[in-house]
Amino acid sequence: MSEKFEPTIIGFTCNWCSYRAADLAGTARVKYPPNVRLVRLMCSGRMDPTFVMKALAGGADGVMITGCHPGECHYIDQNYKALRRFLLLRRTLAGLGIEAGRVKLVWASAAEGVHLAEEITKLVEEIRALGPLNWPKWDEQAEHQPEPALEVAA
Amino acid sequence: MSAEEKTPNKKPEKIGVYVCHCGSNIAGMVDVENVAKWAGEELAHKGVVIARDYKFMCSSLGQELIEKDIKEFGLDGVVVAACSPHLHEKTFRTATEKAGLNPYMCELVSIREQVSWVHTDKAAATEKSKAILSGGVHRVLFDEPLQEMKVPINPNTLVVGGGIAGIQAALEIANAGFHVYLVEREPSIGGHMAQFDKTFPTLDCSACILTPRMVEAGTHPNITLLTWSEVESVSGYVGNFNITIRKKARYVNEELCTGCAVCIEKCPKKIIDDVYEAGLGYRKVVYTPFAQAVPKYPVIDRENCTYFQKGTCKACEKFCPTDAIDFEQQDELFNVEVGNIILATGYDLFDARKVTNYGYGRLANVFNSLEFERLSNAAGPTNGNIVLRDGKTTPKTVGIIHCVGSRDRNFNNYCSTICCMQSLKFAHLVKERTGAEVYEFYIDMRTAAKAYDEFYQRVLEEGTLMVRGKVAEVTDAARQPHEEGKLIIQVEDTFAGKQRRIPVDMVILSNGMEPRSDAKETAKKFGISCSADSWFIEKHPKLDPVSTMTEGVMIAGCASGPKDIPTSVAQGAAAAARVLDKILQKEVALEPIRATVDEEKCSGCRICNNLCPFNAISFVDDLAVTRINPALCQGCGTCVAACPAGAISGTGFSNEQILAQIDGLLMVA
Numbered sequence A: 001m002s003e004k005f006e007p008t009i010i011g012f013t014c015n016w017c018s019y020r021a022a023d024l025a026g027t028a029r030v031k032y033p034p035n036v037r038l039v040r041l042m043c044s045g046r047m048d049p050t051f052v053m054k055a056l057a058g059g060a061d062g063v064m065i066t067g068c069h070p071g072e073c074h075y076i077d078q079n080y081k082a083l084r085r086f087l088l089l090r091r092t093l094a095g096l097g098i099e100a101g102r103v104k105l106v107w108a109s110a111a112e113g114v115h116l117a118e119e120i121t122k123l124v125e126e127i128r129a130l131g132p133l134n135w136p137k138w139d140e141q142a143e144h145q146p147e148p149a150l151e152v153a154a
Numbered sequence B: 001m002s003a004e005e006k007t008p009n010k011k012p013e014k015i016g017v018y019v020c021h022c023g024s025n026i027a028g029m030v031d032v033e034n035v036a037k038w039a040g041e042e043l044a045h046k047g048v049v050i051a052r053d054y055k056f057m058c059s060s061l062g063q064e065l066i067e068k069d070i071k072e073f074g075l076d077g078v079v080v081a082a083c084s085p086h087l088h089e090k091t092f093r094t095a096t097e098k099a100g101l102n103p104y105m106c107e108l109v110s111i112r113e114q115v116s117w118v119h120t121d122k123a124a125a126t127e128k129s130k131a132i133l134s135g136g137v138h139r140v141l142f143d144e145p146l147q148e149m150k151v152p153i154n155p156n157t158l159v160v161g162g163g164i165a166g167i168q169a170a171l172e173i174a175n176a177g178f179h180v181y182l183v184e185r186e187p188s189i190g191g192h193m194a195q196f197d198k199t200f201p202t203l204d205c206s207a208c209i210l211t212p213r214m215v216e217a218g219t220h221p222n223i224t225l226l227t228w229s230e231v232e233s234v235s236g237y238v239g240n241f242n243i244t245i246r247k248k249a250r251y252v253n254e255e256l257c258t259g260c261a262v263c264i265e266k267c268p269k270k271i272i273d274d275v276y277e278a279g280l281g282y283r284k285v286v287y288t289p290f291a292q293a294v295p296k297y298p299v300i301d302r303e304n305c306t307y308f309q310k311g312t313c314k315a316c317e318k319f320c321p322t323d324a325i326d327f328e329q330q331d332e333l334f335n336v337e338v339g340n341i342i343l344a345t346g347y348d349l350f351d352a353r354k355v356t357n358y359g360y361g362r363l364a365n366v367f368n369s370l371e372f373e374r375l376s377n378a379a380g381p382t383n384g385n386i387v388l389r390d391g392k393t394t395p396k397t398v399g400i401i402h403c404v405g406s407r408d409r410n411f412n413n414y415c416s417t418i419c420c421m422q423s424l425k426f427a428h429l430v431k432e433r434t435g436a437e438v439y440e441f442y443i444d445m446r447t448a449a450k451a452y453d454e455f456y457q458r459v460l461e462e463g464t465l466m467v468r469g470k471v472a473e474v475t476d477a478a479r480q481p482h483e484e485g486k487l488i489i490q491v492e493d494t495f496a497g498k499q500r501r502i503p504v505d506m507v508i509l510s511n512g513m514e515p516r517s518d519a520k521e522t523a524k525k526f527g528i529s530c531s532a533d534s535w536f537i538e539k540h541p542k543l544d545p546v547s548t549m550t551e552g553v554m555i556a557g558c559a560s561g562p563k564d565i566p567t568s569v570a571q572g573a574a575a576a577a578r579v580l581d582k583i584l585q586k587e588v589a590l591e592p593i594r595a596t597v598d599e600e601k602c603s604g605c606r607i608c609n610n611l612c613p614f615n616a617i618s619f620v621d622d623l624a625v626t627r628i629n630p631a632l633c634q635g636c637g638t639c640v641a642a643c644p645a646g647a648i649s650g651t652g653f654s655n656e657q658i659l660a661q662i663d664g665l666l667m668v669a
């Protein structure tokens, strides 16, 4: 396997800022690597940590959470809630042995197409350096482990 | 509007997929035929029964294709892979609805902004397009038919900013028979235009064309004019905004004041007027900014008033024939309800002090553009005599420098659009009034509007000398005898291909426009966005220049970028037309993206109770469950993400939809 590792990254964007930043990067023809696939949410406050777990469990090597800059959330201050959830989530992931650097929080306003593209480019490189996330292996391992000796009445 | 009866929706079983070429915009970087073919085969198990690619999906033929398929194949879900949903989601949802399918059963995924325009490797771009399309198909399976919420539109309108753009907007709406609250923070409406003497390219007298408009706005039965006032806070949404306005204390009772101006005459204290007179003239402490001010009531400038400072004086009160002076007056806060808002807050002048090498603020006879406007104004501090800072000497040579602070990486990258024309206007006025020799220093001459280039030709014929080159420095350090006592302009003349030093008596800096220093705060207050420079961002720069991304909030004039008067007026009228269109529709459809609580599942933990930024969530004590008011909910989804019982669902962005989309996105390695 001498080929360059191409990570898959799922990006969560808010409808008002970061998704529009992605639109702007497009209209301005700013280039960035094709490894990120975006999901649109109405607000970063909608970011349920389950979505991140789902993405990592489903084969993503990294996750990018984006929203409006603090103080600029379309719904007043929900991005602060996103920030809190993000910090908590990182701790949970660390507990699972997943590198903190696989999940990143980025603020991008609707005018910051270039900034968003730069952050995506950076994250792709960072995750490339970390290598693939082999989440599915745990399931396999789990399967190979002997069943716990707990007999539930059939 | 209430929670619909919970019949579990049947999952879509027949899905149509449409991949757009967008001419070569997408097809140039993505193998669209391959993507469509792949979807037809690999997503058949998800219910894809038809997958097509087409040159322009948004064209009427493209839309008809979808409509025809919905009818012919009985499609119950549609996924279009094309441009950004912010551009054409509405188009495709409307087409879907036309064919009898609920519009929310249509998903638009972006393979243009997010793929073809930003990537350079065709194979990778094609694979990513498949992933994105697959995300859409997985998601559509969990889409639910939704109904738009209709809310009535309050027919009143708030216009913020009483410059020419705001005045125009207010008059259009008022003349159509609807009520306008026009809020202006200065004591008078008029904006920057009230400071000018002549306006390019026609050289009409500014006051002659502006004053009648101001008076009309001030006396119109449908306009409530609130000057010396500011918007304190905004709540609500399109059709139903609630605005809190602060009417600052004028210390003059408007009911009693007749505008006779005796108080102004009797006030013993004069201060430099930095606003209207651009620092060149004086005003009294009780003042109206200019003679034709609308309204005519003066304002007492509390900070400089001797009575407020030292407790004695009250000259104005003594002489006022109607007892209108009221030192006890307080700021007034009150609410108004409006359906729509137009922001016409204009611009600030770029501070020429920042360009230190041009010497403004240091070298007395360097003037900025607004100072020159006041200097040349017949009603200004010199009665229109163009003289040096000493107040009497007429200049014999004048240098006018273009693009000060504009088109300059160190300051603003943008072109202020009006500075070339304003400089030519200055050249004409200097020649006409003083006969002085005039030099213009320009980088490029930009005179691209009706009758503008003709004006340039006219100024050339009048004998103004044009030097092409960016001025390096303005200095008073003479090197040669003929430079003594002069300001020397050091410039590389790019036509002559040499450095020149040109001595002049007076320098006029054509400084450009900047966003209002508080533009970001204003944008935040009204929930709209600003560019990195802080100009308000229009919904679409070409096709929708007076709307914003926030429904019900329009923009007009220089608040969204530098403009001349004709364009500002046109935008004021256009924004008014937008508002009238909404008012006449009487109601507005709101996106049905709302959160609802399944009371069966709610455990009453109250975790969500304090999360909502709009206070839409309340707790029903009797039943020990939480409820959400759909009229207040704006659909951010924070509570949905927080509920540990999964009791809250967010329509349009449900957990099922998002989780399925993630699955779909990851289907392609």
Ligand SMILES: Cc1cc2nc3c(=O)[nH]c(=O)nc-3n(C[C@H](O)[C@H](O)[C@H](O)COP(=O)(O)OP(=O)(O)OC[C@H]3O[C@@H](n4cnc5c(N)ncnc54)[C@H](O)[C@@H]3O)c2cc1C
Pocket: B160, B161, B162, B163, B164, B165, B166, B183, B184, B185, B186, B189, B190, B191, B192, B193, B196, B198, B199, B200, B201, B229, B230, B231, B344, B345, B346, B347, B349, B369, B370, B373, B418, B422, B425, B512, B516, B522, B556, B557, B558, B559, B563, B564, B565, B566, B568
């Ligand atoms: C030196 C100079 C010369 C010019 N000469 C010409 C010319 O000859 N011909 C021409 O076509 N154009 C000319 N222009 C351009 C012209 O000034 C503008 O096109 C025009 O004034 C823009 O009008 P506006 O209503 O958008 O903004 P403004 O005139 O800036 O008015 C905005 C108004 O909003 C108020 N406001 C701002 N913020 C708030 C707030 N938060 N709450 C309440 N009120 C607020 C302000 O007090 C102001 O009254 C010139 C510009 C300059 C700088």
Ligand code: SF4
Pocket: B597, B601, B602, B603, B604, B605, B606, B607, B608, B609, B625, B626, B642, B643, B644, B645, B646, B647, B648
């Ligand atoms: S968080 Fe969920 S369970 Fe708790 S009160 Fe709110 S809706 Fe009910």
Ligand code: SF4
Pocket: B594, B595, B611, B612, B613, B614, B615, B616, B617, B628, B632, B633, B634, B635, B636, B637, B638, B639, B640, B650
């Ligand atoms: S979705 Fe947002 S706005 Fe709606 S009730 Fe929940 S927290 Fe409030």
Ligand code: FES
Pocket: A014, A015, A016, A017, A018, A042, A043, A044, A045, A066, A067, A068, A072, A073, A074, A075, A078, A079
């Ligand atoms: S709307 Fe962008 S973070 Fe809330």
